Amino acid sequence: MKNKICYMIYSLSRGGAEGQLIELLRRLDRDCFDPSLILWEEGNLQRVQGLVGDVRVLGVERHASGGRSRREYRAALALKRLSTCLSEIRPQILHAILSGPSILAAFARVTRLVPCAIHSRRTLVDAYRCKDRIRTIADSIATKVSDLVIGNCGAIIREMVTLDGVPESRAQLIPNGVDTVRFSPQMERSLREELGWSDDNFVFGIVANFLPYKRHLDFVQIAALIHAVHPRARFLLAGEDRGEMKPVEEAVEKAGLGPYTRILPGTEHPERAFAAMDVYICTSETEGLSNSLLEAMSSGVPVIATDVGGNREAVADGATGFVVPCQTPEAIAKIACELVANPDLLRRLSSNARRRVEELFPMEKMVRAHEEVYLRLLEEKRASNWARLTCRA
Numbered sequence: 001m002k003n004k005i006c007y008m009i010y011s012l013s014r015g016g017a018e019g020q021l022i023e024l025l026r027r028l029d030r031d032c033f034d035p036s037l038i039l040w041e042e043g044n045l046q047r048v049q050g051l052v053g054d055v056r057v058l059g060v061e062r063h064a065s066g067g068r069s070r071r072e073y074r075a076a077l078a079l080k081r082l083s084t085c086l087s088e089i090r091p092q093i094l095h096a097i098l099s100g101p102s103i104l105a106a107f108a109r110v111t112r113l114v115p116c117a118i119h120s121r122r123t124l125v126d127a128y129r130c131k132d133r134i135r136t137i138a139d140s141i142a143t144k145v146s147d148l149v150i151g152n153c154g155a156i157i158r159e160m161v162t163l164d165g166v167p168e169s170r171a172q173l174i175p176n177g178v179d180t181v182r183f184s185p186q187m188e189r190s191l192r193e194e195l196g197w198s199d200d201n202f203v204f205g206i207v208a209n210f211l212p213y214k215r216h217l218d219f220v221q222i223a224a225l226i227h228a229v230h231p232r233a234r235f236l237l238a239g240e241d242r243g244e245m246k247p248v249e250e251a252v253e254k255a256g257l258g259p260y261t262r263i264l265p266g267t268e269h270p271e272r273a274f275a276a277m278d279v280y281i282c283t284s285e286t287e288g289l290s291n292s293l294l295e296a297m298s299s300g301v302p303v304i305a306t307d308v309g310g311n312r313e314a315v316a317d318g319a320t321g322f323v324v325p326c327q328t329p330e331a332i333a334k335i336a337c338e339l340v341a342n343p344d345l346l347r348r349l350s351s352n353a354r355r356r357v358e359e360l361f362p363m364e365k366m367v368r369a370h371e372e373v374y375l376r377l378l379e380e381k382r383a384s385n386w387a388r389l390t391c392r393a
Contacts (some may be wrong), residue, residue, distance in 0.1 A: 002034040003378055006091035006114075008082075008101040009037075010062045012044035014240055014267050015209060016291035017097050017122045020152075020176055020366070025051040027367040033374065036089050038082065040100065056085045062100065079107055086113045092381075093118060093374055099128055099139050106142035116377055119146035121156050123288045124309050125163065127213055140164050147377060152176050153289035153310025172373055175313075176289045177366030178298045178357050185300030185354055187275035195262050195276065197234050202340050205236035205277040207270050207292045208284070210244035215306075218283040218329050220251040225333035227260060230340050238264040238273045274299035278346070279339055285326050287311055297321070298357040302339065302349035304332050314361075320353040 007025070012018055025048060028035055036054035040062055045055060060078040082104050086094070094114040096105035102119040109117035119142060129136040143149055143164045150172045151157040157173050160166040197203060204226065208214040216237060223235040235257065237248065245265065252261050264273065270292070274280070280296035280303040287309035294314055296303050303321035305311040306328075317323040324331045339346050 002030075003032060003093070003374060004034045004036070004089070004091040005093050005095060005374060006036045006038060006086070006089055007095050007097065008105060009039060009097040010100060011039055011041040012047045014044075016176070016288075017120075018047075019291060021097055022047055022051065023177065023179065023363055024367055024370060027363065029371055032371070036091065038085055038089075038101075040078070054089060056089070058082060058085070078104060082108060083111075083113055092116060092378060095120065098122060099135070099142075102146065103135075103138045103142045106145040109145055109147070116147045116381055117145070118148045118150060118373075118377070119143055120150045120152075121160065121288070122152055124156060124159055124286050127286045146170075148172055148373065150174050150373070151288070153313050155309045155313070156288055174366060174369045174373070175310075175361055176291055176294060177363035178291075178294045178361050179363050180298050180358055183271050183274060183295045183298035185350070187271055187299060189275050191272040192276040195234075195236070197276070201232050201234045202230060202279075203234045203236055203277045204279050204281055204336060205238070205273060206281055206283065207238045207267060207273050207295070208282075209240040209242050209267070210248060211242045212244060213285050214239075214244075215283040215285055215327070216244060216248045217251050218327065218332075219281060220248060220255055220257065221329040222281060222283070222333045222336065223252075223257055223261065224255040225329065226336050226340075227257060229337050233260070233340065235261040236264070236273060236276060237261070238267055238270065240267060241265055270295060271299065274301055277301050279304065279336060280321075281332060281336070282306055282311065283326075283329075283332070284308055284311075289314060294357055294361050297353035298361075300350040300354045302346060302353055304335055316352065316356055320349055320356050 025035055035052050037052045038056045040058050040060045042057045058078050058081045060074055093116045094105050094108055095118040096102040097120040105117040108114045148170055149160055149166055152175055157171050160171050161168055206219050226233050252258055274296050280301045282293055282305035284306055289310035293303055297320055303315055305315050305323055306326040307323045308326050312323050315321045315323050322335050
């Protein structure tokens, strides 16, 4: 009999957490597991077409407006609809990804709608807890209630243990995985040609949704510093517009970088963007384990990344790229200019970056780690139930 695993996430929008879930669904052992999916919001269902048969949509907006009473109504509605879904699906494990779904999953666990709940945390809490006290409390409780909490980097694991008091025995590290075939140094550089850039240009890039904590404005400042030294440098920014694209566009024009910069909305084909780059720059002020960093490295692109979250776990400082303090555009620009002038170092970093991803972050390793976690939890649950039955007898 197959083990029923139900995943719950906000939506199938283009982001790191969503991408990792889709790859997990694509590669999960179907002889052993029967997956289903619950979404808060409808949309992009074609992304899981053929990967999962049972998809439910709660019809709850993630960022709907309204006061406290309106939020409480939406929460009650979501819980009611989730209860209906779970009573019909009857999963053995409910695996919730990101904060809101994990809060609902904790309710389902406490009320025994599911025998086992997993909470996957993908970012450090400063990315989402700081503005909402009620959500902070709910998220902390959900973390404690879950049977297991998965973090994609050591920084998240340490935070869960120290901040939320999660026992180390219930905190599981599973790093993100990368499709090393899709993200490869052999990928053709057609996007570079489409943008009108030649091999004589040196391209710096970033692939990240336009959110405040990604600090795209720092990237623009870095680009201006680089271009002042290397006029043939070019700059590529790709990502979904989450409300911050217009200020970035304005900053590019104000800095006089318009002719040398391209901003591409969307990340449907990020592998093309990485193939067009010579160096990847991450300017984030908070991260979990950045998919974009790993995908750039898998593509043979050296990286310069801020020293936040799991970035130091992804990047071998000095070997596959460089890790620098956050909010230091001058330091990043200095390293970037040195790379332009040192092609031998650039080639060495590129080779090391690709090798590091192949060794530590292959997609198959991520999927197998999840399968092992599911089987272990199910075995522990069966043993616990058997022990209770034996005691009663």
